[in-house]
Amino acid sequence: MPELPEVETIMSLVKRRLTNKKIIKTKVLNAKLRWPIETRKLRNLENETIKSVSRRGKYILLEFEIEKAILIIHLGMTGVISFTNQEEYKRHKHDHLLLFFDSFIFIFNDVRKFGSIHITQDLSEMFLIKNLGIEPLSKKFDGKYLLQLSKNKSCSIKEFIMNQKIVVGIGNIYATEALFLSKIHPSMQAKRLNLSKSKSLVSNIKFILQKAIKLGGTTIKDYVNAEGKPGYFTQELNIYQKKNCPIHKNNAVRNIKISGRSSFFCDICQKK
């Protein structure tokens, strides 16, 4: 479900709730996620205080006051974080993890189990984190950077910008939208980028992500943030799941599969 703007939105809410809070108790209801939850490591975090909450790519990071303890949360496609009062908690199907705090409970729910929870001591060596590419909203992410890495890449430009080792946080929706704004065909080979296209793509990615963060992300089906609220970037979508191109209003939006993912584009606007 969640790409960078959704994870950023959720992270901000989690940060507000959990910073400087002490975990009283942990409870794993179902350890079977994309990777199994390491229940024993998790238990070591009981009676420990969360020092800071941040985001790296699509991962939410909770750092603790104790030396080098970091809880990593990935939401996969359908991960949802929510909070409830202790008395009001009613177990829902697919609740996997509960963190008990003084006056509330943190709940991690994930229908499809593509999400995961990890506890690590060394973030820079953690296998899911260490090979991640740069943040798209950082200064380092510019036209030159993207062009440089795209040389010799015969995969499609869409797969390229969704590759978390190149740049993090971009998933199917925002890749689709950014390519539309940049007038680039999603199945164009990455190596066919030139500097002006690369600059345009980078600036559109930044523009879309920033705007989507302001609007709390995009809700297609069931995304809600940690307060149960949807995202409002949905109404800003130009091409994702649309019938017709917003510019060439009589032209039907094409939908092709690129590495198994729906890829929407206008064949007049977007050329290889």
Add this chain to the structure above:
DNA sequence: CTGAGATCCTGTCTGC
């Protein structure tokens, strides 16, 4: 090394 395709899992929607 690359790239294509399968795979993890559940729920919902479409078409026969």
Add this chain to the structure above:
DNA sequence: TGCAGACAGGATCTCA
């Protein structure tokens, strides 16, 4: 209504 099949904001793994 029933049921098969497609599809969904992700990402890794296997195999050629």
